[in-house]
Amino acid sequence: MKRLPNILRFVTVAFFLILMLQTAFQFISLKSLKGFTNKKEAPKFTYENYVKGTFQKDFEAYNKERFGFREWSLRLYNQYIWSCYHKTHNGWIDIGKDDWLYESEFVRDHYESMMYKYTSDSAEMKRRFDETAENLFKLQEILKTHGTYIFVNMIPGKDVIYPEYLPENTKYTHTDGIHAYDYYKKRFDELGVNYIDNVEWFKHLKGTVDYPLFPKTGTHWSNLAATYAFDSIMRYMESLNGMNMLNVNIGEKYADKVREPDDDLEQLFNLALPIKPNKHYYADVTIIPDTTAVKPTLITIGDSYFWTISYNFKLKQLFTRYPYWYYNSTIYFDPDNNSTKDINLLQEIFNADYIMLNYCTVQLYKLGNGFIENAMTLLYDEETQTPVSQEVINMIQHIYSDKNWLNDIKTKAEKNKISLERQVALDAKWMINNQQ
């Protein structure tokens, strides 16, 4: 035992060595921390950077994200501040009453309005909402003539359904902000835009169902709520064009261990121990065979609420194609396309039976994320205030299918500082006019 201090001395030095090697090479694989961050790249060492001190600063920040046993030490510390002080370092999350967690944006939208993220001028916000709603209605009518049905699926935020657990308002002072949901609902009714209002439905459901519509430690609608909602959405889609889609059978609900993404906010805390949850309910979804049913193509454009649907439904069996244009940017569930920047927009639109604009109340402020504007640029002639002719549409499709031509137009668009869609529309129109 007299050798014990010597052994401990050796182990201490070895521990530091392992810490350094783990930092440099990450040779021990640990359960990774949850959530996405913009990872820093290793700074380049140059004499100038070094003398200025920027290398040292960047290298310190770089190591902040990759030091050895970071996963353990952060979970350990996060657990300490959560257990002792009910705190988190995650700036995107607010802790409500009884440990209900909310994304900060939802708290803000509840107490003032997310419009202040975009503008502080209510008249300007209204103008933008009006423009989007009117364009959407025009687009809806144009697409209908091509056999494509577009609709908005409005989903409540957790704050709308469970305001009683929100943290006290200590920082939001504006009270006259406009809420996108309220404004769009009114305008959609006036214009005749197709939409599903899950907000009112969920408010009604809250008092009648015995399962949580939103999980205590998650931000999205609960797995079970999304399951029931998507069944209704499919029936709504059928009602738009009379298509006979496959039906699903939703089994009896049962309590089970938490499944993704019902505890997505808690996951971002990166704790060592789980927060005591409320019960999580699930139901198994089975597809009822029907040889007469059609498997349509559905494009979903919108926020992350669609993920919950995708976890619980076998979409492959329900749809021929179901590409998910996440915030109209990255494309999921489509083996052919990765980004909306690289697609033939009109071809995709015309190949789809349905386009669902899937937005929760907080994300409705940026409804479509540019999709409506891009599609309208290609399909609607601003000069004549009419839909473009089939000839122009064919020419646009032709341009998109010719890589070299499209690249030339991309260059031209950059030079003219206009969008690609605008340049394509202008060139297509010019071609048609010149041929004539």
Add this chain to the structure above:
Amino acid sequence: MVFSSNVFLLYFLPLFLICYFVCPKRFRNYVILLFSIVFYAYGAPDFILYLLGSTVANFYLVKMMRKTEKPGLKKLYCALAIIVSLGLLVYYKYANFLIDNINALIGIFGANAIRMAKVLLPIGISFFTFQSITYVIDTYRGNNEPMEKLTDYIVYIMMFPQLIAGPIVRYCDIEGEIRHREYSANEFLQGFNRFIIGLSKKVLIADVIGFQVDKLLAGDLAIMDSGTAWITIAAYTMQLYFDFAGYSDMAIGIGKIMGFHFPENFDNPYNSASITEFWRRWHMTLGAFMRNYLYIPLGGNRCSKRRMYFNLWVVFLLSGLWHGASWNFVIWGAYHGLWLVLERMGLKKFYEAIGKAPSVIITFIIAMVGWAIFRIEDLNQAFTFIGRLFAFDFSTFSISADAQFYTTLIVALLFSFVALFPFGKKLQDAVFYEEHTLTGTVILWVIAIFMLLFCLGALNAAGFSPFIYFRF
């Protein structure tokens, strides 16, 4: 590079420990030398040559001073060595301050301002300058022989644990260990524990409190209620202590790991029953330097009372200025000097009459008010803040900061005062200074490893704020 940084904890320290213990004993000073140069050059690349240059110059001046038999020449070399050290300190640390004040003065008479490019301050200059002065003077006085090897002297001045924030190690205290030192596993483990204690003080207490102090002091001080003002200054009092004492613990700990015994720098300063005692417990190595190399040469207290008061004031004015080139530090030094003089004029008798506990409280309050001057550089703001402390206006007081801040503040206060009680002193001695049983050693080691990971988590948790999904 600071000890509580990823680069130090994850790369520098591991590499150093491996190289240090793998190397034969006779080469270990070279390892220290190499790593110390890297340590300094990493954080202050512009000044490494200046530091090396002045160190080499001092080494040879002292060597020549020792060689010469002529007293006049000896004095000249001594003066020259001190001028080299102090001159550079004055230039780098005080040139901006001097020019600003001269310009303010001549501006009154309408003269044009003197233009000079801003001088950057080499990190740690105040500490290594004082260390080199102790070497020069102690050798001049014949207290010790000069170093034979230049590399050993550079090791003394530049040894990375105490290079940038002390403790100020007198040459005579460490001379023997630079030439030859013992290595024991128990001392290594004590050093490791001490380092982790220091790291914890800095990361888990000082940084947590400091974050809130910065926020509180960023507000409008003129409308701050007295409750918040007292909490703020109490918090800063704790932040400063745990930051500085933590850094000293880390330095002493690494020193012990390397086989050195650096002098203690803090001895429960807030347990002092007078400001005189406070200065025997706070930044003790600076106090010792000021006493040995300034106060005593000025005559100390072996002179008339008036002269002694004058000496005290000079020492504390200069001590204030040493802390920073700004008037608030000068005023802070004068403020402490004033209390020292008052205590010698009779206040100490009053303290003795009222007993230890009230004296400790009064001294703590005096120290806190002093820290307000120390922390708030703008003197108008500092006095506004002190005005709010004594306005006794609690009408708008509400506790608004988070629980972590208050809990940490209470823990800090408990740690600061625990040694006033016998059980606290016993506990402190047991953790810091006594030999442990094998079981105790293992338990402390496990705790230390756990705390290291915990501190790394605390250091790096703040900026980690992941999203659920990427957003556009």
